[in-house]
Amino acid sequence: MMQEAAAHKTASEAAPLLDVRDMTVQFFSRHGTLTALDNVSFAIRPGEVLGIVGESGAGKSLTGASIVGLLPDSGRVTAGEIRLGEQRIDNLDRTRMRRIRGREIGLIFQDPQTSLNPLLTVGKQLVQTITSHLDMSAAAARQRGIELLRDVGIPAPERRIDSYPHQFSGGMRQRVVIALALCADPRLVIADEPTTALDVSIQAQVLALLQDLVRKRGLAIMLITHDMGVIAEVADRIAVMYAGRIVEIGPVRQVIDSPSHPYTAGLMSAIPKLGDRARRLVQIDGNMPRLDAVPSGCAFNPRCPRVMDICRVERPQLRPARAGHAACHLYPALPQAET
Amino acid sequence: MLGMLLRRMVESLIVLFAVAFIAFSLFSFIGDPVNNMLGQEATEAERLDMRERLGLNDSVIVQFTRFIGRAVQGEFGVSYRQSRPVIDLIAESLPATLELSFFAMVLAVGLGIPIGIQTAINRDSLVSKALMTGSLIGISLPTFLAGILLIMIFSVKLGWLPSFGRGQVVQLGWWGTGLRTWSGIKALILPTITLAIFQMTLIVRLVRSEMLEVLQADFIKFARARGLRERLVQFGYALPNTLVPVITIVGLQLGSVIAFAIVTETVFQWPGMGLLFIQSVTFADVPVMAAYLILIALIFVVINLLVDMLYYVIDPRLRSMGGL
Numbered sequence: 001m002m003q004e005a006a007a008h009k010t011a012s013e014a015a016p017l018l019d020v021r022d023m024t025v026q027f028f029s030r031h032g033t034l035t036a037l038d039n040v041s042f043a044i045r046p047g048e049v050l051g052i053v054g055e056s057g058a059g060k061s062l063t064g065a066s067i068v069g070l071l072p073d074s075g076r077v078t079a080g081e082i083r084l085g086e087q088r089i090d091n092l093d094r095t096r097m098r099r100i101r102g103r104e105i106g107l108i109f110q111d112p113q114t115s116l117n118p119l120l121t122v123g124k125q126l127v128q129t130i131t132s133h134l135d136m137s138a139a140a141a142r143q144r145g146i147e148l149l150r151d152v153g154i155p156a157p158e159r160r161i162d163s164y165p166h167q168f169s170g171g172m173r174q175r176v177v178i179a180l181a182l183c184a185d186p187r188l189v190i191a192d193e194p195t196t197a198l199d200v201s202i203q204a205q206v207l208a209l210l211q212d213l214v215r216k217r218g219l220a221i222m223l224i225t226h227d228m229g230v231i232a233e234v235a236d237r238i239a240v241m242y243a244g245r246i247v248e249i250g251p252v253r254q255v256i257d258s259p260s261h262p263y264t265a266g267l268m269s270a271i272p273k274l275g276d277r278a279r280r281l282v283q284i285d286g287n288m289p290r291l292d293a294v295p296s297g298c299a300f301n302p303r304c305p306r307v308m309d310i311c312r313v314e315r316p317q318l319r320p321a322r323a324g325h326a327a328c329h330l331y332p333a334l335p336q337a338e339t
Numbered sequence: 340m341l342g343m344l345l346r347r348m349v350e351s352l353i354v355l356f357a358v359a360f361i362a363f364s365l366f367s368f369i370g371d372p373v374n375n376m377l378g379q380e381a382t383e384a385e386r387l388d389m390r391e392r393l394g395l396n397d398s399v400i401v402q403f404t405r406f407i408g409r410a411v412q413g414e415f416g417v418s419y420r421q422s423r424p425v426i427d428l429i430a431e432s433l434p435a436t437l438e439l440s441f442f443a444m445v446l447a448v449g450l451g452i453p454i455g456i457q458t459a460i461n462r463d464s465l466v467s468k469a470l471m472t473g474s475l476i477g478i479s480l481p482t483f484l485a486g487i488l489l490i491m492i493f494s495v496k497l498g499w500l501p502s503f504g505r506g507q508v509v510q511l512g513w514w515g516t517g518l519r520t521w522s523g524i525k526a527l528i529l530p531t532i533t534l535a536i537f538q539m540t541l542i543v544r545l546v547r548s549e550m551l552e553v554l555q556a557d558f559i560k561f562a563r564a565r566g567l568r569e570r571l572v573q574f575g576y577a578l579p580n581t582l583v584p585v586i587t588i589v590g591l592q593l594g595s596v597i598a599f600a601i602v603t604e605t606v607f608q609w610p611g612m613g614l615l616f617i618q619s620v621t622f623a624d625v626p627v628m629a630a631y632l633i634l635i636a637l638i639f640v641v642i643n644l645l646v647d648m649l650y651y652v653i654d655p656r657l658r659s660m661g662g663l
């Protein structure tokens with residue numbers, strides 16, 4: 001516990017590695033404009049694990065995709081800015097953005113079953129990724145590929161490198177995916193539901209691997225999941241998303257032990273054990289609104305057990321709350337209105 | 340791999356047997372072979388003698404076995420219409436059909452795949468939209484109409500290319516090729532285009548829709564997320580995965596191109612098997628029809644087998660499944 005607190009302290013003092021400010025993402029179509037992400041702000045520091053939680057459709061994946069410039073054609077970042085270290089990366093051209101992907105920011109997707117090209121050996125995919133970013137001969141890249149496979153815990157990597165994806169089990173395949181994301185030594189990895197598609201027993205192993213990489217490589221991870229158990233296990237800080245907005249963000253222990261936002265409180269009312277599939281994040285009556293029908297004021301107000309008149313009119317901003325920050329009228333800017 | 344190949348071969352044999360039986364049945368369903376061979380004026384004694392000699396008094400099973408036995412040796416009897424061995428007629432017309440089908444398929448694949456890729460990768464460009472509209476026309480234009488239009492333009496109006504026949508044919512052994520003379524090559528152009536149009540539009544649409552689907556796949560997203568160059572993503576990742584299913588269908592199409600060259604051959608009076616078949620139908624020339632059916636079935640079956648094997652070579656998932 002003390003070590004954890006110390007680690008967190010140093011992390012929060014360092015300059016942010018990734019700084020997302022007031023990011024708004026919209027989709028344009030014949031039927032009109034949809035605002036999918038609305039004023040999203042957060043930062044990730046070197047070596048930090050930021051967990052992003054929220055119901056399906058909250059905008060978690062979209063947040064990751066926006067950061068690396070992989071939005072669908074109809075979507076665009078229309079406001080705000082994204083900084084990686086000193087560099088603004090939301091306005092880069094395609095080539096420079098491509099060099100960021102994989103080199104500075106790695107991405108891992110949910111399903112290792114479908115994340116790999118079935119027609120190429122793992123080695124070929126590793127070498128292609130390494131030589132896309134690093135000035136290396138194919139032989140050196142292959143050697144590096146073997147090292148990477150060893151680092152992510154694949155036994156006999158010098159033999160396995162020539163296997164095809166289908167020759168690995170699900171858990172091993174996700175390790176291969178992680179190795180591929182690490183090919184060019186990125187400082188940040190965005191892991192979008194990295195364990196959701198895996199067996200319960202394998203989930204813990206993959207999470208342990210990610211934690212290991214944080215410790216050994218000083219990797220920062222943006223861990224997207226709708227499994228609170230996973231977050232509680234590995235994250236330093238947590239951001240809770242609802243209808244394209246961040247409604248609460250703060251240190252993981254405090255947020256879990258004493259959530260500020262009623263939505264977070266609803267999520268926490270029953271934290272499932274790690275990997276417990278039966279108990280997902282739907283403990284609150286009602287559904288998250290569709291993007292074209294987000295209520296005015298606080299998007300959560302129709303479902304909120306503590307709704308007030310102001311919640312239906314005025315949109316709450318992220319403000320300091322019990323622990324961290326929450327976007328909720330229970331915590332007005334004025335200090336005397338403590339609950 | 341070996342096991343599945345064996346299974347496929349057994350399946351093929353069953354198909355061939357079934358088709359052979361249908362072909363065999365033609366003899367008893369369409370007209371009376373004795374009548375067909377002797378004509379209406381023959382005496383009853385001549386008829387009985389002929390029945391005996393043709394073995395028509397034996398049981399069906401004996402007759403069918405004999406039919407198969409002969410077919411395996413390439414003996415399909417004598418054409419009623421031309422009074423020549425059927426196998427000779429086939430040998431004369433087969434090269435014409437194979438040359439035509441081959442070049443039509445080369446044209447269809449050679450243009451269809453690049454156009455399909457273009458319309459998938461640059462989906463919203465003007466060129467792609469024009470190509471897709473063109474392919475819609477191609478797919479809805481009946482083959483005979485396409486042939487007649489081409490004849491009107493290039494033969495009648497411009498006088499550049501012949502409107503029928505195969506030009507001058509050179510014998511290479513039993514294979515009569517039109518590729519050794521200018522007149523043969525010129526005669527090949529219009530039928531090839533006619534036969535290729537439909538296949539090409541089919542391939543364009545197939546490649547396009549397959550590729551659009553593959554481009555949505557997770558491994559494409561992950562490839563982009565690793566910062567691979569877009570060229571590599573499109574041609575190294577998306578294209579091979581697109582071509583796996585395309586190869587199967589294109590391979591199988593080759594069979595139907597050969598079988599359905601009938602229309603094109605009729606329009607251009609191309610002396611191939613299709614024309615031979617159509618003529619044999621009008622004359623109820625059963626031995627030729629039977630031989631044609633069996634031969635087409637054989638071609639289909641062989642192509643199927645080859646495609647299956649190719650599939651194995653390409654897709655490592657199948658390869659190792661067979662290896663278990």
Ligand SMILES: Nc1ncnc2c1ncn2[C@@H]1O[C@H](COP(=O)(O)OP(=O)(O)O)[C@@H](O)[C@H]1O
Nearest residue numbers: 027036055056057058059060061062063072291
């Ligand atoms: N191409 C698109 N066009 C319109 N809306 C989209 C598109 N892609 C995603 N969305 C919307 O964005 C919202 C957030 O999606 P996503 O980030 O995938 O949610 P999740 O939190 O489950 O990862 C969803 O409501 C989804 O409908």
Ligand SMILES: [Mg+2]
Nearest residue numbers: 057060061062
């Ligand atoms: Mg998602």
